[in-house]
Amino acid sequence: MAHVGTSALDVFPLSLGGNTFGWTSDAPESMAVLDAFVAGGGNFVDSADVYSVWKPGNVGGESERILGDWMRTRGNRADVVVATKVSKLSPFTGLSAASISGGAEASLKRLGTDYIDLYYAHADDPATPIAESVAAFNDLVVAGKVRHLGLSNYSGARIREWMAEADAQGVARPVALQPHYNLVFRHEYESALMVTVLEFGLGVVPYYGLASGFLTGKYRSVTDAASDAARSGGVADYLTPEGFGVIAVLDEIAATHNVTVASIALAWLRSRPGVVAPIASARVIEQLPALLASATLELTVAEIALLDAASATFSE
DSSP: OEEOTTSOOEEOSSEEEOTTBTTTBOHHHHHHHHHHHHHTTOOEEEOOTTTTTTSTTOOSOHHHHHHHHHHHHHTOGGGOEEEEEEBEETTEESSOHHHHHHHHHHHHHHHTOSOEEEEEEOSOOTTSOHHHHHHHHHHHHHTTSEEEEEEESOOHHHHHHHHHHHHHHTOOOOOEEEOBOBTTBOHHIIIIIHHHHHHHTOEEOOBOTTGGGGGGTOOSSHHHHHTOTTTGGGGGGGOSHHHHHHHHHHHHHHHHHTSOHHHHHHHHHHTSTTBOOOEEOOSSGGGHHHHHHHTTOOOOHHHHHHHHHHTGGGGO
16 A cells, blocks of 8 residues: 555555546446456545546536445445546536535535545646635635545646645645656656655656556557557557557566566556556456556566666657
8 A cells, every 4th residue: 555645545556547437338337347446455546527528428427426326335435545636527617716616516426425535626727816726625625525635737837836825825735646647658747747746745646557558558550559449549649669669668578577568567657756556447347457466566677777768758
C-alpha cells in the first residue's frame, strides 16, 4: 500500500479507471471487474461526473452510478478509496462555488455515499478566481463531504497559485495531482510538473498510463491501429519508429519477468518520482491480471535505464 501525498489515504499502488463503466463495459461487466480488482488486493477506484457522457444515449454520471450500486450491493464502502472529479459535466461546469457544491452533491447521490475520499478539480478554470474555488472545496471538507482534494490537468504555475491561496485562507492544500503521463508522453510531467509535485509533496495518480492501449503492445504497426478505428486516434502520435522501439524494449523486459508489456509499462510509471498509483482501466476481467501484476513488480535500475533511453525522444 502507499499513501497519497501528505494524506492518510492508504491505497493500492494501482488505481482502477472507472471511465469504462457504462461505456465499453455495461453494469454487470463493470461490477465483475470491480470484484476481481478487490479480490486482487485493489482498493483505489478513479471516476468522474462526466464519465461517460460521450457515449450515445448517456447523460453523464454512469460510472459513478455503477460504482455506487456496486458498493451498496457489496457493502464495502469503507474499504474502497473513491476518487471522482468536478467541472466538466453540465450544469456543473467550471469551478465556481455553485458548480463545485452542486457537482459534489450530484456525485454523492450517484455514488450512494455521504463522503468522497479524493475530490479533484478536473480541469483548470481561469474564468473563476482561485480564491472562490479554494473556499468552495474547503467548505466540502469542513462539512465532511470530502476527505481530501486533488487537482487534475493543472500547470505547475497554477498549482503554486492554488497552494498560495490555500495557505492565505488557512485551509487544506490539495494532496494529489492527476496528470497525463506515460512512457511515450513524458515531457509535460518531467519538464514542468515534477519539481512542483516534489516541492509540495503531492501524490501523483497519472492517467493514460497505457497510452490509450499503445503500451499494451496491441498495436505493432500502423495497419494494426487502422483496424481499430474506434480507439486508434489516441495512439496516432506513437505509431513511429521511436514508439515501436519502446514496445521492443518492453517486450524484452516483459519476457525476463514473464509478464505482459502492460505490466512493465505501468511498473516503470510507478517508479517515477512522485507517482503513487497509475490509473489503468479494464473492460473485462481478463485484462486485470496484467494490471494487478504491475503493482508489485520491481524493475531493476538497468531495466529502468533501458526504458528511459528507449523513450527519451518523448521526454524532450
